[in-house]
Amino acid sequence: MPNYDAIVIGVGGMGSATIYHLARRGWKALGLEQYGIPHELGSSHGYSRMIRYTLQEHPSYVPLVRRAYELWHELEDTTGERLVVTTGSVRAGPADSPYFQDAQKSCDLHNIPYEVLTAKEINKRFPGYKFPEEISSIYQADGGFLLPEECIVNHVKAAEQAGAEVHSGEPVLDWEPQGSGVLVRTDKDTYTAGRLVVTAGAWAAKLVPNVAAYAVPERQVLGWFQPERPELFRPETFPVFGVLTEEGRYYGFPSYSVPGFKIGRSHHLLQQVDPDRMDREVHAEDEAVLRQAVSRYFPLAAGRLLDRKTCIYTNTPDEHFLIGALPDCPQVSVAAGFSGHGFKYASVIGEIMADLAQNGETDHDISLFQLDRFDV
Numbered sequence: 293m294p295n296y297d298a299i300v301i302g303v304g305g306m307g308s309a310t311i312y313h314l315a316r317r318g319w320k321a322l323g324l325e326q327y328g329i330p331h332e333l334g335s336s337h338g339y340s341r342m343i344r345y346t347l348q349e350h351p352s353y354v355p356l357v358r359r360a361y362e363l364w365h366e367l368e369d370t371t372g373e374r375l376v377v378t379t380g381s382v383r384a385g386p387a388d389s390p391y392f393q394d395a396q397k398s399c400d401l402h403n404i405p406y407e408v409l410t411a412k413e414i415n416k417r418f419p420g421y422k423f424p425e426e427i428s429s430i431y432q433a434d435g436g437f438l439l440p441e442e443c444i445v446n447h448v449k450a451a452e453q454a455g456a457e458v459h460s461g462e463p464v465l466d467w468e469p470q471g472s473g474v475l476v477r478t479d480k481d482t483y484t485a486g487r488l489v490v491t492a493g494a495w496a497a498k499l500v501p502n503v504a505a506y507a508v509p510e511r512q513v514l515g516w517f518q519p520e521r522p523e524l525f526r527p528e529t530f531p532v533f534g535v536l537t538e539e540g541r542y543y544g545f546p547s548y549s550v551p552g553f554k555i556g557r558s559h560h561l562l563q564q565v566d567p568d569r570m571d572r573e574v575h576a577e578d579e580a581v582l583r584q585a586v587s588r589y590f591p592l593a594a595g596r597l598l599d600r601k602t603c604i605y606t607n608t609p610d611e612h613f614l615i616g617a618l619p620d621c622p623q624v625s626v627a628a629g630f631s632g633h634g635f636k637y638a639s640v641i642g643e644i645m646a647d648l649a650q651n652g653e654t655d656h657d658i659s660l661f662q663l664d665r666f667d668v
């Protein structure tokens with residue numbers, strides 16, 4: 293039976309980074325992915341993922357994103373591929389909303405420079421925006437986006453170069469502890485390893501039933517709209533944004549890789565799903581949710597819908613991640629529940645998961661993500 297130091301189940305955003313870090317440390321690592329690498333059925337596709345310091349989610353994400361930036365740039369240097377596009381980032385909403393104030397607080401606590409702009413000021417500086425008077429913006433110059441498919445492919449390439457083995461099109465059927473290690477069964481073979489890392493995204497609960505109540509998949513929809521003035525929606529002229537409006541929390545990106553201004557609404561239609569049976573078609577009611585915000589806040593981009601995709605969030609009750617070793621099985625660790633804001637950290641999550649596999653602990657502060665805050 294083939295034996296490894298570590299097996300990683302799921303080679304998406306987090307798994308590709310984990311294999312890279314394990315291989316870099318000289319571990320004999322195997323990555324198992326049920327679909328292709330990359331693919332469009334999980335959480336890490338759609339050409340762009342925002343990276344930003346304006347972290348209203350919690351100030352303790354700031355050191356993680358700092359390290360994530362370093363590691364993304366290191367991977368760019370290793371592979372010679374561009375993975376990060378800097379556009380500046382806008383976090384916007386009513387000035388008295390927690391969304392706005394907490395983003396500002398995270399920057400203040402960690403000495404991240406930013407500007408506060410009124411609606412009039414931001415609309416003038418970036419004419420693709422048309423925010424109403426009640427929306428204030430935090431502009432932070434270092435924000436931008438990652439190219440998620442390229443990030444995954446380049447982590448895998450660099451991992452393979454460092455000696456890792458990665459199998460695509462090989463679903464894991466189940467696993468069980470075996471002595472101090474694990475036994476993993478796929479549709480093709482059976483493997484053993486000293487450590488197991490589960491980075492299965494929306495499928496986490498199918499492999500680790502303990503997390504089922506705390507890592508819940510949710511259907512999302514992305515749309516790409518044709519701008520009337522394309523020059524206002526390029527990376528040089530249009531910063532990525534997250535904005536809290538009366539109609540919900542929207543986020544968006546300039547045109548890049550594919551034509552069209554990209555927009556989504558967080559928790560789109562609040563549809564909890566089974567990732568194996570999710571409706572992956574995009575319907576008129578999905579488009580309407582996106583178009584209402586484009587028409588009101590970015591009217592110069594409200595042309596035809598050029599492309600659309602579905603994607604999956606995996607939400608925890610507090611929207612903080614789930615990271616750690618299983619209490620009854622310390623040779624197995626899980627990274628799940630990235631709740632719609634995880635991709636930017638994938639590079640540092642890979643480092644953390646490799647630390648946990650190697651040492652059972654990490655120097656990164658992951659106290660916010662402990663499994664035992666829930667009944668896992």
Ligand SMILES: Cc1cc2nc3c(=O)[nH]c(=O)nc-3n(C[C@H](O)[C@H](O)[C@H](O)COP(=O)(O)OP(=O)(O)OC[C@H]3O[C@@H](n4cnc5c(N)ncnc54)[C@H](O)[C@@H]3O)c2cc1C
Nearest residue numbers: 302304305306326334335336342464493603630634635636
């Ligand atoms: C629409 C949308 C917009 C987002 N925007 C942002 C953003 O701007 N910035 C940001 O930081 N984050 C964002 N996120 C969140 C971020 O993309 C996710 O948190 C991140 O991609 C999760 O990565 P993952 O590795 O957990 O999941 P995935 O990348 O989906 O990887 C899990 C992998 O496990 C595989 N797998 C599952 N079960 C098995 C099995 N039994 N055998 C083998 N393989 C298996 C799957 O096929 C999959 O490839 C967004 C998410 C969505 C859906």
